[in-house]
Each structure stands twice: as C-alpha cells, then as structure tokens.
Amino acid sequence: MAKLTMDAVARVHRHIEGSMETKRKLVEGGIDSILQAARIMVECLAADGKILLCGNGGSAADAQHIAAEFVSVLNQTFPRPGLASIALTTDSSMLTGSGNDFGFAGVFERQVQALGRPGDVVIGISTSGTSENVLRALVYAKSHGMHAIGMTGEGGGKLPGVSHLVLRAPSRVTQYIQESHIMMGHILCDLVEQSLEFDENGIAPGSRIAKTL
Numbered sequence: 394m395a396k397l398t399m400d401a402v403a404r405v406h407r408h409i410e411g412s413m414e415t416k417r418k419l420v421e422g423g424i425d426s427i428l429q430a431a432r433i434m435v436e437c438l439a440a441d442g443k444i445l446l447c448g449n450g451g452s453a454a455d456a457q458h459i460a461a462e463f464v465s466v467l468n469q470t471f472p473r474p475g476l477a478s479i480a481l482t483t484d485s486s487m488l489t490g491s492g493n494d495f496g497f498a499g500v501f502e503r504q505v506q507a508l509g510r511p512g513d514v515v516i517g518i519s520t521s522g523t524s525e526n527v528l529r530a531l532v533y534a535k536s537h538g539m540h541a542i543g544m545t546g547e548g549g550g551k552l553p554g555v556s557h558l559v560l561r562a563p564s565r566v567t568q569y570i571q572e573s574h575i576m577m578g579h580i581l582c583d584l585v586e587q588s589l590e591f592d593e594n595g596i597a598p599g600s601r602i603a604k605t606l
Contacts, residue, residue, distance in 0.1 A: 411564070412572050418563035419573055426560050427577060431584035433540050433558070437514045439589060439596055443477035445509055447501040447530050448518030451571045452544075453482035455518055459578035467582045474595040476586065479508065481530070501530035511538030519543070520562075520570040522550020531555045544577065546570040 398404070434444060444463060446456035463478035481504045482488070491500050505515055515534035517527040522545040532555045535541040543549075543556035546565055553559050562573035590597040 408568070411566060412569050415562055415564040415566075415569040415573050416576065419577075422563065423561060426558060427580055428584070430542055430558055430560060431581050431588070433542070434514055434581060434585050435588045437512060437540065438476055438585065440512055441596075442510070442512045442514065443479060443508075444514045444516065445479050445481055445505060445534075446516045446518065447481040447504075447527055448544075449482075449524050449526070451567070452518035452520060452524075452527075452574070453480075455544075455571060455574050455578065456480040456482050456516070458575060459516075459582070462578065462582040463585070467579065467586060471586065473586055473589075473591050476589075476596075481505070481508075498525045499529060501526045502533045505530045505533050505539070506537075509534060509537065509539050512540075514540045514542060516542045516544060517552070517556070518545075518574060519550065519552060520546045520567050520574075522546065522548060522552035528552065528555050544574050 437444065444460070446460050447453075448456045457480040460478040460480040463476040465475065466472060481501050487504065488500050491503050495503070501517070509515060515530060517531045519527045522543070528551055531541040531543060531552070535555060535557060541556045543552035543559045545552045545559060545561055546567075547561060547563050548565060549559060549561060560577055562570040562577070564570050564573070
C-alpha cells in the first residue's frame with residue numbers, strides 16, 4: 394500500500410506558514426501598488442476599455458481565473474454586469490498557429506497588437522519576471538499607449554523595466570508567489586467592481602469620478 398512521506402505533516406505546516414508569511418509581507422509593503430493598479434483598471438473600464446492578461450503554465454491559469462472573475466462575477470451577493478477582460482492564453486488555434494509560424498515568444502505580443510487599444514490595461518504574469526513572451530507583450534503595450542502592469546515575485550527579473558507598475562509577491566518560491574497572485578487578482582476585482590457604478594446598460598457614465606479608491 395502506498396504511504397505518504399514520513400514528514401507529510403511537517404511539509405503541510407511548512408507550506409501553509411510560508412504562504413502566510415508571503416502574504417504578511419505583502420500587507421506590509423504591497424498595498425499601495427495594488428491600489429494603484431485598481432485605480433488604473435477602474436479608469437480603463439469606465440472609459441470603455443478592456444483588460445488583457447497573459448502568463449505561462451500556472452500563471453496562464455491565473456490569467457484565465459482573474460479574467461473570469463471580471464467577466465462573470467466575483468461574488469454572487471454583488472450581481473453586476475460583466476467587465477471587459479480577456480485571457481490571451483485560451484485560444485489554442487492562435488497560440489499554436491502563431492507559435493508554429495513565428496515562434497512562441499511572440500504569441501502574446503501578437504494578440505496585444507491585434508486586440509489592444511490605447512487606454513487598455515495589459516497584465517503580464519511571470520513569477521520569475523523573465524518570460525520572454527510576457528515581456529514582449531508588455532513592451533508592445535507600453536509603447537502603444539496601453540497600461541502595462543506586471544505581476545511577479547520578489548526578484549522581479551526584467552518585468553520592472555518593461556512595466557508602468559509592478560505587483561510583487563514578496564517570495565522567491567513559485568508556489569507562494571502564485572498563491573499571492575490569485576489573491577491579488579481577487580482583491581483587484583473586488584476594488585474595481587465596488588468602485589464603478591452600474592446601470593441597466595452596464596457601467597454608468599461618469600463612473601470614473603463617481604467613486605474613488
């Protein structure tokens with residue numbers, strides 16, 4: 394019969410404590426960046442813009458998760474219209490076709506070029522801050538009038554140099570970084586939807602000044 398490793402209980406405690414410590418550090422030094430990102434996203438959506446997200450592996454899943462919260466709803470106790478958000482990680486035909494024809498490094502940049510418009514927000518998620526396809530997407534966004542926001546870990550890699558704003562999960566452990574990223578995504582969605590005003594047609598005119606964070 395298969396058995397768990399002898400140190401299973403210790404490993405569980407170690408992981409939970411490590412994740413909690415990352416979040417404690419985020420409370421101490423990361424709240425201002427989260428608020429700034431939320432303000433940018435409120436302005437974008439109130440001006441009829443959209444949010445584009447990209448990442449690889451677990452960060453691709455995070456991009457899809459966050460986009461789904463905006464388009465669907467974060468909490469059913471607060472029903473509201475869908476908010477324009479697209480994960481650039483879900484179109485398998487585009488990803489495989491463009492990747493096959495031009496290389497995987499440009500798959501997100503290509504979509505930002507096709508779908509992004511000035512004033513939109515592009516969020517690139519990379520725990521290491523060195524994912525070339527994420528970096529290229531943010532470079533394009535930043536140079537074409539979009540807001541480039543990076544989500545990364547403690548080191549940051551090259552992400553700070555290509556982003557207007559960086560949200561850092563203060564850890565070098567990938568799992569803890571990703572767990573903090575999805576928490577940040579939930580917080581951003583909550584702040585954004587609570588800061589906008591809605592009517593029967595969607596986001597109400599003047600929402601940018603109706604509420605402030």
